[in-house]
Amino acid sequence: MTQYVKVALLGSGYAGKSTLIKLLTDRTATLDSNYVPTAGMDCGTITIDSTTKVSLVEMAGQSHFEFLWPDLLKGSIMVVVVTDSTPREVLRTRQLLEKYKDVLAGIQIIVIANKQDLPGAMKPESVQDLLGWPTYGMVAIDPKQRVNGYRVIINELRNMCRVAS
């Protein structure tokens, strides 16, 4: 029987959450699409091994959907915070993490410092200093980063299982 573990993606609108889900779950070669804001939630599945799959659940970033977050977070074993890497957006992400710290308490968090290809992007190490969680750089529109992104999520989940057992 296949067991599913739930991983939630959280971050401001336009950070790249839907693109990251596509990068990790689709077979398409091109990822640079027009921006379609996610209404409510988006999701995708990645396979870890023959018995375990990961459900990636995106929490829509527009502030009028934020009221859904506490419910969508329920049952998540990890939260992937996706942020645009400009200083302004990283600070905005810090405010979001502060605002939701009670709901996020006790959940493993990693940060994806996305849009590393754009001018003015902060380095992942600097983003990590500001946000305080393990941070990985990413260009979610680049299909070549698929394996990298997959590894980041899988390794983090494996580490958690090791710590738990």
Ligand SMILES: Nc1nc2c(ncn2[C@@H]2O[C@H](COP(=O)(O)OP(=O)(O)O)[C@@H](O)[C@H]2O)c(=O)[nH]1
């Ligand atoms: N330059 C660049 N654009 C990106 C990257 N990731 C996503 N985008 C673009 O940013 C926009 C918002 O992405 P989307 O995944 O819809 O953001 P979401 O609101 O967080 O789900 C889209 O036009 C994407 O093509 C990236 O790494 N680099």
Ligand SMILES: [Mg+2]
């Ligand atoms: Mg989206």
